[in-house]
Amino acid sequence: MTFRGTSLSLALGIVLASSTSSFAVTEISWWHAMTGANNEVVNTLSKEFNESQSDYKVVPVFKGTYPETLNAGIAAFRAKQAPDIIQVFDAGTGVMMAAEGAIKPVADILSMGGAKFDKSLYLPGIVAYYSKPDGTMLSFPYNSSSPILYYNKDIFKKAGLDENKPPKTWPEVWDAAKKIKTSGAAKCGYTSAWLTWIHTENFAAWNNLPWGSNENGIGGVDVELKINAPIYVKHFQELADLAKDGTFRYGGRTSEAKPLFLSGECGIYNDSSGGLGDVIKSGMNYGTGPLPYDPEAKDAPQNTIPGGASLWVFAGKSEEQYKGVAAFFNFLSKTEIQARLHQVSGYLPVTLAAYEETKKSGFYGKNPGRETPIQQMMGKAPTENSKGVRLVNLPQVRDIQNEEFENMLSGKQTAQQALDNAVKRGNAAIKQAIGQ
């Protein structure tokens, strides 16, 4: 009797729950990887969107680092528990693109929201990177960044360098770093986050050199790496030589080098423009400059490639949920939201209108250097070397490079050996990933 009673009330409960949900708000889950100041931005945006209307509720969930978030999303998809929106970093773009059945193109979703989707409103270089070869935009560029140069003005002064003149080329960076070290202005001259993204992928685009075949993977999945060409070898051998006496300090594979710069141990630092928030927070006397280029590359500087992350939408959700996602993405595209995002975070604005608005407001005049990441990416029409880098397994290929770089920086191998190994192992991994 009791058993029947409970099952009856359970059944009733289910009926009640399902009937209430049909006229309640639709929840949109958003998995992301934003920490610190950028995490606050995610929460504020969700809150503002939720308060601006009553049909949908965006629920942001922090899922760890970029790779962890991607893997959590994939595991959830396999378990049929995928979130509606997931933030995927630049290197994961190829992974998501290869999974056509798992995702819903953002272009389709945005046109479901009622408003007509117009691709020309968005920054072309960024949109192209997140689009299929036929031009269909697959993901929403939430936070795009570009690598820039940071330097400590106090250390520059102490070393007798001009604090208003950041080094423009790599030889200038090496000279400044050596001067900082030998003058005793700081213990180390130069450090860098993301050796892969900055010193191979962006190094290639900025100097207009091929990183891999098939337009670095934009033109097709079958890619052979070209990063053991002499100009890369020279660049990395210089880094390895500077590492010997500590003029260059290695921090880690992603942005672990940041504390070395913030603590004043190193005078010059390369990182994403999205790292600006922490530099400002530290209260140091800093300056920024464009990403250095190699003067021996005849077309340098060309343009940098987008980094950061974009928002992907999983397939197999209800029409109602997609409408909610569309409403949220349209909200994110609003000029005032984009302009604010850009101005507080150091990420690039996604729409041209937001860029124009920021320009008109006089923000760049008051904050010199903040336009640099946009000019770097938009200054020249991209060539086949500088549209971006895309592989179905770029995270893995980056790790292979990192391992070889670490063995090079510890003196176990030369730059030539490191890059030859990275190409050999990387090519094998790409072949395996595309099933050849």
Added chain:
Amino acid sequence: MASSTRVTFPNKFLPYLLLAPQLAITAIFFYWPASQAIYQSVLREDPFGLSTQFVGLDNFRRVLGDPNYLNSLQVTVIFSVATALIAMALALLLAVMADKVIRGKGIYRTLLIWPYAVAPAIAGMLWLFLFNPSMGTLAHLVRSAGYNWDPLLNGDQAMVLIVSAAAWKQISYNFLFFVAGLQSIPKSLIEAAAIDGAGETKRFWTIVFPLLAPTTFFLLVVNTVYAFFDTFGIIHAVTGGGPGKATETLVYKVYNDGFVNLILGDSAAQSVILMIIVIGLTAIQFRYVERKVHYG
């Protein structure tokens, strides 16, 4: 004794019912995942599971032919032997010393047991905070003393760091068992040896150590399993398998290939190989090492 005096269960169903929870746990947490791993290891699949293809033993062939796999086998052996040896030797030393203390015995023991309550990932973070070259307090001291401490690039130093963290965490556990083992050794034996003129060292090696053999053997098994599997959190927090592949153990490689690089077939094949290694190790330990253990 006659078999009629044995306790029998009149109810045929009850024994199975009583065993059921344990069987269910074993089935759910061991047989099911293990069979999944075996199934996955003969497949080739994309990360999202959208296309699946049977490839037979291809994954095994590739894994075993990969020089990086042999490297991680070597790393695992060095790491496990070093961790187990250091954790057991230090624990034994501490237990023997704590056994001699007369005043405040309880306090010493309690304090020595504390690290066991620390989760592996937290233990790793603690050591990282001390020895990270860019922010570690002790790393700063070592560096300013002129020693080039850089586990981010120096593989040997990275190995020293994770072995220290892993051994440190396991010392408490071993200590607890050694203390218990020491207490079960009859004092009369030691006193008799002392009267016969055996010195402290002689007494330890001829009486205490052999009588501790069952405990030592048990701990050897536990420590090996610990070093193989439970240290993932430490490695993940401290080195992430780097620099290069200097601290990538077999378990870490399974994680890295499967969950970071998303090559599920290779990762599953490695799990199966790992399963075979552990079954083999345990069998050897019980068959050959146990025979030499004297259960007093």
